[in-house]
Amino acid sequence: MTDHGRQQGSAESEFDDSATSVIPATSETDEWDDQASGPDSPEPARGWAGNVWRTKINLKPVPVILIVLILLSGGTTAWLYAKLYRPDQQVDASVARAAVSAASDGTVALLSYSSDTLDKDIAAARTHLGGDFLDYYNQFTQQFVVPGAKQKALKTTAKVMRAAVSELHPGSAVVLVFVDQSTTTKDTPEPTIKPSSVLVSVTQVNGKWLITKFNPV
Known part of the structure; x- marks a missing residue:
């Protein structure tokens, strides 16, 4: 949701509560989990994130988390600027x-x-x-x-x-x-x-x- 959308959604309040969305598991995700957790699988399935990490890209958890944190911090900074510092x-x-x-x-x-x-x-x-x-x-x-x-x-x-x-x-x-x-x-x-x-x-x-x-x- 953009800053403009937040302001339209809460015209009477000074501040809006930030909402965090969770990505639900899909049917494809469930199938991947079932395949990964078969008898030949060396380790239990780790859900949506586990399947992504096991692709050929082979992204490591720490860099991904850092990228997400950087993006989130940047978005939070922009939101706070728009909300708290509006000249x-x-x-x-x-x-x-x-x-x-x-x-x-x-x-x-x-x-x-x-x-x-x-x-x-x-x-x-x-x-x-x-x-x-x-x-x-x-x-x-x-x-x-x-x-x-x-x-x-x-x-x-x-x-x-x-x-x-x-x-x-x-x-x-x-x-x-x-x-x-x-x-x-x-x-x-x-x-x-x-x-x-x-x-x-x-x-x-x-x-x-x-x-x-x-x-x-």
Whole structure:
């Protein structure tokens, strides 16, 4: 089985168990064994391997074993390289982790703010945003978030429960983020926790991942 076949056969696992196949005895092998084990035979038959060694080629056991071991070691080395050292997979995994981290940190910054530290919180959130979404956020916070937070003495804190890449492209990604948002106001001092999920689009801008879309689902 080729490396490609191994990967297709086990898409969900990181490593595949190697399988060793045993060559079964055939009818011809049995006939050779019977002939070799007759009354005139100087020694008992040794099965498939014994018949091969008794041919005119007369290969000796030690060289054959060494050749097999060399071939097996070479195949094992190639398999381990393909499985354990895949530069393309390592790069993709690194990019995916960076995208998930940026989406998670940006989501927390967007959904966490307090009426007492509103300007500071909004400024911190802006550092995670880019493109048209940054312009939209500036307008939205000034028209709705700031007045509402000050009027109700609102404080909200977001916590990402889990996140995973939904799409991964060169220079961009879409991350599905599951978040719990805890909110208090002057009228409801006890925290109200609301779970939600968001599709967060992130784009690399000058080497930094920035949120360019933020769509609740």
